[in-house]
């Protein structure tokens with residue numbers, strides 16, 4: 001990430017006191033992630049993750065925080081936010097909305113293999129099923145409406161050939177989204193950003209999934225496509241890795257088989273998922289925010305992924 005907002009040990013202690021989480025012994029800004037300010041806070045009771053939300057508002061945040069509590073209550077491995085004695089999950093620190101969650105065990109598997117993809121596929125399907133009875137609703141704030149708003153903003157920064165690709169793909173996705181097959185895709189709360197760096201493994205065991213701050217109600221197929229485009233590709237070329245893709249799809253479908261419409265629209269949703277992150281990376285790259293630690297993501301990666309998904313649409317067996 002990024003540390004957009006600096007927090008002192010005394011300021012962190014104030015929040016830990018409200019949550020009865022002990023005395024702060026160490027506070028470390030986390031480098032990794034891009035949206036929010038994150039710190040590891042070690043106290044006499046353990047290590048926690050403190051997040052200050054840099055873009056999301058007090059009105060938007062209850063959806064994410066209650067969603068993770070809901071999923072955790074159903075046995076999905078996610079770090080549920082800590083609550084105070086009044087049951088409050090959302091606090092204010094340095095004038096920003098803030099929350100504290102448990103630190104997951106393990107580390108991210110940045111070069112996932114078949115067993116990691118198999119576990120993730122199953123966890124994703126279980127997460128989709130577990131979210132079905134979650135009562136709050138909020139759209140995917142990085143969905144089609146945002147793409148339509150943001151493409152004109154980034155267009156002027158990129159060369160003409162890429163402008164054409166971006167505009168043609170956006171038009172294609174607007175057409176897909178108004179089709180009758182799309183209207184029949186199953187929807188629910190989805191993570192929408194479940195990349196390799198948003199899951200933890202202890203050895204080959206998935207210990208948890210985190211960073212739900214792009215979650216929203218969208219199609220399950222979009223969520224699955226985001227995952228495939230990150231976990232099942234060769235990062236250098238953007239090409240799909242057949243063995244990892246087969247493992248992820250098989251394990252996902254062992255919990256929830258894809259519908260006929262989902263099978264038909266998977267190639268388009270893989271393109272949609274690539275477009276979504278190409279747009280956000282262009283936006284972050286050309287219109288960056290001030291931060292004391294920030295590693296911007298490379299937009300050309302998702303340009304390659306999109307081109308690869310267009311050139312060779314996935315064939316389901």
Ligand SMILES: Nc1ncnc2c1ncn2[C@@H]1O[C@H](COP(=O)(O)OP(=O)(O)O)[C@@H](O)[C@H]1O
Pocket residue numbers: 001002030031032033034035036037038049079101102103104105197198210211213
């Ligand atoms: N609950 C957690 N347990 C362990 N590590 C975490 C947890 N939440 C965040 N992290 C660490 O912080 C990094 C940045 O978090 P992330 O949520 O991806 O940031 P951002 O919200 O800015 O995208 C992660 O890559 C991970 O190393």
Ligand SMILES: N[C@@H](CCOP(=O)(O)O)C(=O)O
Pocket residue numbers: 032033034035193195197198211277280281297
């Ligand atoms: N996964 C997105 C960026 C979102 O940042 P994250 O650190 O919250 O995952 C990308 O790779 O562009």
